[in-house]
Amino acid sequence: MNKEFQLTLDDVGSNGNQNIETLFALANGFLGVRASLPIAEEGCNAGSFVNGFYETSDITYGENAYGYAKQHQTMVKLFDFRTIELKINDCDKFTLSSRQMNLDMGKGVLQEKYVYTTSLNQEVQIEIESFASHKNRSVYAQKWRIMPLNFSGTIGVNKQAVHIQPNKVREDDPRKKESSAALQIDEEKVQTKNSGQILYYRFDDYQSEKLVEIGEEISFVQCYEMSKTPLSSIKIDYEVMKEAQQTIFQDFWSISDIELEGNVQLQKGIRFNLFHLFSSAGRDGKTNFSAKGLTGEGYEGHYFWDTEMYLLPFFIFTQPEIAKSLLQYRRNILPKAKERASELGYKGALFTWRTINGEETSAYYPAGTAQLHINADIAYAFELYEKVTGDTKFLSSAKDVLYETARFWLDYGFYSKRGFELHEVTGPDEYTALVNNNYYTNQMAKNNLYYAVKLANQYQEYVEEAVDWKKAADAMFVGYDEEKKLTKQDDSFLEKEKWHFEQTPKEKYPLLLHYHPMKIYKYQVLKQADVLLAHMLFPRGVEQEKRDFDYYEPLTTHDSSLSKAIYGVVASRIGYEKKAYDFFKESAIMDLEDTHENANHGIHAANMGGCWLGLIYGFAGLRVEGEEIVFHNHLPKEFTSLKFRYLHKGNVQEVVLTQDEKTNGDFGSS
Template sequence: MRKLPKKQSILLPDDWNIIEEGFHPQHNFMLETIFTVANGYLGLRGNLDEDFPDKCQSFKATYINGFYEEYDITYPEGGYGFAKRGEAMVNVADVKTFEITIEGEKFNLFSGKIYKHIRKLDMKSGTVVREILWESERGRKIFISFERLACFKRQHLGAINIRIKPLNFSGRIKIVSKIDGNSSNLLETEDVRVGSGIEKFPFETSKAHCSELKGFLMQKTKKSRLSYGCMAEHILSFGDFQHKSFADKEKNLVIFEIEFDAEKDMEYNLTKYFSYFTQRDVEEDLIEERCAAEILEAKKMGFENLLKEQREFLETFWENADVVVKGDPKIQQAIRFSLFSLLQSTGRNGISNIAAKGLTGEGYGGHYFWDSEIYIMPFFIYSQPEIAKMLLLYRYNILDAARKRARELHHRGALYPWRTIAGKECSAYFPAGTAQYHINADIVYAIKKYFEATDDLEFIKNYGAEIVFEVARFFSELGHFSEAKGGKFCIFCVTGPDEYTALVDNNAYTNYMVKMTLEFATELYNLLKEKDSNALEKLCRKIELLKDEVLLWKNIADNMYLPYNPELKIISQDDSFIYKKRLDLSKIPENQFPLLLNWHYLDIYRYQVCKQPDVLLLIYLLRENFTFEDLKNNYEYYEPITTHDSSLSPAIFSILAAELGYLDKAYEYFVYTARMDLDDLNDNTKDGIHAACMGGAWQALVFGFGGMRTNKDRLSFAPKLPQRLECLSFKVRYKGKVLKVEITKDKASYTLLEGESVQLSHYGSSFELKRGQAKEFILAN
């Protein structure tokens, strides 16, 4: 069994803030990820505000969720149906960097003397504040503060406020501010998880102009032919200053130079408002106009009112989403950072989703995966269902692309891409990409859970059922009834969640999830027939669905081949898995993990070794289908051979270990999940957050230690806390009701905050709560 790595954090523990005290240039790349501010649309990577020497490793970046460039995928040996053209989130124009000169000396933390340097991400205000007390090489001491935000309520708008105060001198200060359109993406690296595929500068600059302290830059991607615009304007709190501004389209720059005579102990304030729009939001010829309107509104409000609006937005978010953990302050900080990061990462416009690295870095090229549906979606379903709905609408909006991909592979129905932005399959390695057909079922699973939790029949009628029916249609053609397996429906040559086992027959996760999909599709067909036959008939005409297909779905579901080994009393991961040699992970040197970076794929595929849970994830997702003995047997079998090379892995192990009563082990897996980025446990936080891992941290608390399970008609709980935790409290939104759950070592209480009544279950004991009513249960030690 592999030991999980541990590290000492350089960040201070705090319930509501992420704090760096002191200057740590050796960790700057990682800290840029942590101190990102974003709003689901616009992501401002947490670069230092000033230019600095190359000795400090940095990647300056600004991202727009869903805005992408295309690139050609080349293969030494290609093949039919291989992904030919990729999509990558592009690094757009930078507005965050300033040059500050004090009496001819450039402000730079690599020179002079630092008396104070504090950087703080405030999760109540949604800002990053940086305060510096610095003395130049010639002895001029100055206080500088930078405050940066991406507005949650105005997703196209951001702002930076700078405060400058000379402490022991009076003199000339110059500030240079830019819209710098010379941004580029990371190139491919030896790490297959990093790099965009975009090899050269991806833009053509179509506009660059300025007037006074306001400027605009517009660029178009060279291959996807998508335009975006960025406008910035500066507001100064003092009147006596000189300025110059100029734009250079050829150099992709708009530059503003502001100079003033500063007096000792006087504070000077500059606010920079900026707005981004893309051609995916509005017509190309409206981009500049819409940017200007956002800036005008921001100026009317002022920076302080934008901060107030931001705090009010987050107050509502935390009221619904907060999870209170007592006993370990680093865990309280970590879970709030996870939830805040998910909010920052999540698109809410129906044309964007959640990139694997959020809007913080370029790992995986800004692609969307199954991470969204299986790991992140539950948090939003049970706390912010309106956001969950928008994420599912994104899947509906790329349904035509999924249909096209299915036809390309000679199937009817729809095949969703393994990794994508706008709908194309962008995975260049098909055994770990296209072959993971379970992506279809994962999306259906999310729709099913959303519907169970919200009763949103309108969504099902207008969007959800069409996705489910097209996916069911695809799956009905993916396999066949095999005489060699007793006439059961088998699915051959697929890859399940465990990417260290590829192109296998009858992957258990896939078969079970296909069965779930076909059963849910049949259920929805019958439900719509009963509730709104006109809507069903309209949909059937649109997609040419026949009743015979629905009957086939039921027949396949009833006769699905479900792998099981009676001797070992486990679910076989696939037809061949248990016949391979088991790897002893304890004998593999730690520097060889992750295996995918140090071993050839073939050398991995021929062993019993798992990158992440496969059968165990299946048991977790479809828990009602399996006994406690099934869970225990499979956990004991698969845990020793799981490397956790995927950040998706430890959360599921934590949840299942908690149910099994292995609370110390559950807590160890949970801590690894929750602190992965703040402590840089995988040495790759520099490439961006692990968004799915953050969703997994919420699930590990709520479904693991909270013991929550969901089904069609009620929530059930079987809570238990590990030794290190004293109290766990969270809220759940379910069928329009809001339930508060509080758990300590010796009791659990449930309070209905909203809704007339709710049916619940505690360790199998059913009970009902009325609005405002609470019920308490004693927990056995």
């Protein structure tokens, strides 16, 4: 693998400890470990997580109401696997003198080298090699080498996994929440107090005290195992598991790599994003993909619509087995979705806005539960999976998801003189809440209903209901302003006063941290792509999309990390090459440069998926048309070529775009 698969500290815009812990974190879909310093210092945030291992606590409302979410679900910060206790000739105070880190993304292995200095100027070098095993996902493995550089003497080593105690410090940011918990711990397992979850563990501790000469080293291997079921007694061979790790990553990159010539930094950013997507995706059908992956505690480890609309296209086209597992999670929580719909007084199923176990945990319903489009997002992902993979067997086992979501739309909506309408919903733009006929929501619900009709007719079941679903889809109202020639984000958006951007200082962004919702909601201002996201999925023609882009993009703060990638895709398709390049660039390096100034909480997973969309849906112009995959070359002048592979119904396809081969027409690859 060449250097573009190696991530070093030189590639990171901000060298704050917590940012580094996130960017160099290791994960395998089951467990994740932040890359904290081996000798702890103030400002570090060491931690390990297990996907779907969470604690619950009651949500306290000053004024409660029927149907509000009842409990927090918070992914638990577990053990510190990284900190070592070191003593040199009875001295245990150290200063970090130098630090080197190399994340070999091609092999899934992290290599580190530190030099620490005592108050007596004794220098000791620590080298660590580690990986979160993709062969055995219960394992996080480390190999240590400790060496005196300018002295001979006694080195004492104590290396144990330590439970991270709950931290009482709170930050006034709704995107964060304390994630450590008071666990019940015995010699073989840990158990949460409220949710009753059990995690089995086995750790290799290491203690020694040795007299060593200059250049002589102390070396040892540690393997940490955690599992939701009792562990086997099979001994782990570090080198064998490391070799398997390299093979798995080689196979991953053989399909999923993207080669973009013209900018070395962006090429590395792309691979960094794809590395973390592969690392944090749940594989067992019972877990999903947290908003921050398994790299940090942001958003409490919750699963959102991010998975379906931003991450699943990448997995569907390059890693369909992972895509199937992520969709299976939604199938498995369907009973919870039906319970939620019933609780709110509706038929069918309503998937929750943010969750781990399938129950709603969003305490602010206008920007949570009211985002009913989650139902249609999930339906869209199932449909895309079937179209691209041809896996009708899986869809036949999961088609109830489509039927139950269709039943919800039919019950929630109503017929008027204008057609079938959906009122009091919130679309993707969380700066506009509880509106009538959000364009994105209505378009997605329409697609959801049509897909349910297709399946009902195909499998000859619920055919009478399907007649009603089709009637509602045919009559779905979508707003359009004939005078302005604009797609209406909702019934009232275009009638509002525009936000006074010129009077909003830079330090007042993101708006949600500085203005009350009642201030934000009354203006024309967007947090993220809304109408334009719908256009990405359901094209309306270049001229209409240009008008909508020109109107809505200047009103968008891009306070959400989900925003710029989508505007970039649409910019590519309508010929705004410079804007497409700029939006893609920001998406590719968002975490590496910490442009949102919160990478310390964890990666921005949806943006990483959005980066893939920017390349494949944007620059390559990918569309799924019936049984065919169609492309259009929109490669910006900043790049000389774009090369990638994808899977279509089990067959590997390769696409190469160059500046010389730009055309005005589509070309297919099926």
